[in-house]
Amino acid sequence: MARVVVVSNRLADPRKAAAGGLAVALGDTLNATGGLWFGWSGKVVDESEGGTPGEGELHTHQAGNVTLATVDLCKEDHDSYYLGYANRVLWPMFHYRLDLADFNKQSLAGYRRVNQMFARKLMPLLKPDDLIWIHDYHLIPLAAELRSMGCGNRIGFFLHIPLPPPLMLAALPGHEWLIRALFAYDVVGFQAQADVNHFERYVHSEADAEMLGDGHYRAFNRTVLARAFPIGIDVDEFAQLTHGKEARETYETMREQYSRRRLLIGIDRLDYSKGLPQRIKAFQELLASYPENRKSATLIQIASPTRESVDAYADIRHELEHLCGQINGDYGELDWMPVRYIHRTVARKRLPGLCRAGRVALVTPLRDGMNLVAKEYIAAQDPADPGVLVLSRFAGAAEQLREALLVNPYDTEGSAQAIQRALQMPLEERQARHQKLLERIRAQDVHWWRKTFLQTLENAQP
Numbered sequence: 001m002a003r004v005v006v007v008s009n010r011l012a013d014p015r016k017a018a019a020g021g022l023a024v025a026l027g028d029t030l031n032a033t034g035g036l037w038f039g040w041s042g043k044v045v046d047e048s049e050g051g052t053p054g055e056g057e058l059h060t061h062q063a064g065n066v067t068l069a070t071v072d073l074c075k076e077d078h079d080s081y082y083l084g085y086a087n088r089v090l091w092p093m094f095h096y097r098l099d100l101a102d103f104n105k106q107s108l109a110g111y112r113r114v115n116q117m118f119a120r121k122l123m124p125l126l127k128p129d130d131l132i133w134i135h136d137y138h139l140i141p142l143a144a145e146l147r148s149m150g151c152g153n154r155i156g157f158f159l160h161i162p163l164p165p166p167l168m169l170a171a172l173p174g175h176e177w178l179i180r181a182l183f184a185y186d187v188v189g190f191q192a193q194a195d196v197n198h199f200e201r202y203v204h205s206e207a208d209a210e211m212l213g214d215g216h217y218r219a220f221n222r223t224v225l226a227r228a229f230p231i232g233i234d235v236d237e238f239a240q241l242t243h244g245k246e247a248r249e250t251y252e253t254m255r256e257q258y259s260r261r262r263l264l265i266g267i268d269r270l271d272y273s274k275g276l277p278q279r280i281k282a283f284q285e286l287l288a289s290y291p292e293n294r295k296s297a298t299l300i301q302i303a304s305p306t307r308e309s310v311d312a313y314a315d316i317r318h319e320l321e322h323l324c325g326q327i328n329g330d331y332g333e334l335d336w337m338p339v340r341y342i343h344r345t346v347a348r349k350r351l352p353g354l355c356r357a358g359r360v361a362l363v364t365p366l367r368d369g370m371n372l373v374a375k376e377y378i379a380a381q382d383p384a385d386p387g388v389l390v391l392s393r394f395a396g397a398a399e400q401l402r403e404a405l406l407v408n409p410y411d412t413e414g415s416a417q418a419i420q421r422a423l424q425m426p427l428e429e430r431q432a433r434h435q436k437l438l439e440r441i442r443a444q445d446v447h448w449w450r451k452t453f454l455q456t457l458e459n460a461q462p
């Protein structure tokens with residue numbers, strides 16, 4: 001295979017154990033092809049330190065066979081490109097939260113400036129046959145910038161978050177420009193068929209695109225192949241982690257503390273897209289409507305800090321803390337607290353132990369591109385006595401994981417009913433559902449995802 005160049009906003013060192021499955025999977029390919037990983041260094045340079053908009057120092061270093069090339073951002077670029085346009089405009093809009101989108105022309109200018117700068121820095125590092133794979137909403141216009149500098153390579157794009165339906169997308173000022181930029185790619189990958197359908201309807205109605213069949217769309221004098229490539233996890237690696245020392249310790253501790261009590265778990269970034277307040281309300285409804293769960297069911301909700309300098313994230317944190325306090329105050333006993341809320345990241349090596357100890361997992365985002373926690377939970381279960389996944393129908397994962405108990409997280413009573421059903425599910429049914437789910441996450445794991453995407457890109461006509 002040709003050399004692979006991955007571009008993403010942030011990099012992870014693929015050799016570090018803390019790196020998740022995605023970094024490891026991409027790292028394998030990069031390693032095998034002597035590839036290059038390009039992105040932001042994570043460093044923000046102040047004006048007093050010489051930071052200038054649209055300029056950033058390039059650093060390169062080797063990690064095994066892989067070249068890591070990173071660029072610093074000045075404060076103005078970081079605030080407008082990353083905190084501004086990416087996380088205050090595209091993230092909320094693409095997660096159906098128009099109410100939270102804070103559009104202004106400064107952040108758009110920063111987004112364009114940083115994408116132009118990345119293209120300028122990346123261009124001299126490229127070889128003619130490189131396969132370039134660009135990731136996520138931070139970098140949508142990057143291929144168009146590279147093309148304007150004469151880049152003729154095959155370039156693919158993968159959107160990790162959902163694409164909203166056409167009318168919602170049309171609420172974004174400059175949406176025509178953004179979608180047109182997707183036509184600079186040869187292959188555009190989405191998480192789910194629903195996203196592809198949204199893309200198709202948008203380009204049909206707003207861009208007058210020709211449908212050439214088999215996922216090919218022609219507009220703006222270019223043809224793009226758009227398809228769903230649902231991302232997966234490294235099932236074997238995660239299952240193996242389950243047997244590691246840290247995971248076993250975590251599992252044992254949980255089993256000891258909750259032997260007679262049934263443990264429900266939630267593991268998320270503290271993001272408003274993850275539906276955490278709705279989840280706590282559903283759990284509250286469970287305790288109210290099915291009182292046999294009082295003093296017996298406990299929800300451990302891990303919510304890791306994220307994007308804390310964006311206001312909407314501070315708001316969701318307050319709301320969640322208020323709700324957890326309320327339910328614990330209303331229902332708690334001297335020897336039992338209904339909800340244990342932990343505002344921290346769980347160490348990667350402990351995660352599988354927690355997943356295995358959870359009798360039920362609540363993965364109930366209001367909208368999610370895929371949601372890998374759902375898949376990790378399945379991979380960590382003991383097939384002889386597996387837990388039950390309660391999954392939002394609005395997570396991309398719901399298209400594949402049809403044997404989970406699918407819920408509408410806005411429907412508090414319906415969600416509480418599903419949780420009750422999960423808690424009472426007989427062993428045979430749990431086993432049958434788990435077996436099917438495990439087959440599904442194995443058939444389309446992270447290696448399948450990476451290979452299928454890169455093969456499709458390699459076969460695309462440049």
Ligand code: ADQ
Pocket residue numbers: 020021160161231267268269302303304344345346347348351368369370371372373376
């Ligand atoms: P995220 O929104 O970050 O990713 P998700 O897929 O749920 O969402 O999680 C990514 C990884 O983070 C998982 O491996 C998970 O275990 C880990 N993680 C989440 N919360 C954690 C916590 N509190 N402690 C420790 N680890 C935690 C985006 C999209 C998703 C899409 C992924 C991958 O929003 O829809 O699935 O990219 O494409």
